[in-house]
Amino acid sequence: MPESLTRLLADASATEACGGKLAARLARAASTGACVWLQGELGAGKTTLVRGLLRGLGHTGRVPSPTYTLVEPYELSAFHVYHIDLYRLQEPSEADQLGLIELPGDRVLLLIEWPEQAKGHVPPADLVINLALAGARREARLTAQTATGTAVLTEF
Secondary structure (H helix, E strand, O other): OOOEEEEEEOOHHHHHHHHHHHHHHHHHHOOOOEEEEEEOOOOOOHHHHHHHHHHHOOOOOOOOOOOOOOEEEEEOOOOEEEEEEOOOOOOHHHHHHHOHHHOOOOOEEEEEEOHHHHOOOOOOOOEEEEEEEEOOEEEEEEEEOOHHHHHHHHHO
């Protein structure tokens, strides 16, 4: 069973497609809920990947970056999804005001951008996705942190 894998993504469309492919695996492996951390520099494609993931789970509406709202909730048939962006936090403890520790549960999918901004104040990841710019392309490194994450990668 793989614990880590890397995918090269040609452009934003490929990044979104990667998210869509990941959605099907998450829907099967994470019926009891899951937490995905998204890491990478500004512009690496974190929100683009989330957009594809949400589309893959059946969301048809707009997918804005939660940079200013911090949390964007989505009620879908498979999951209650919370897209969280912690980039603007000044102190890790500010995440406590968002109630993130209370969110995990059955049929809850947490997608957390910039989790390093709130070390110790966010739920642990089942899967970490690190996106990096690689010339004109992007590189996505997916690393399982739990059995749920490993199940997702095994099917990916």
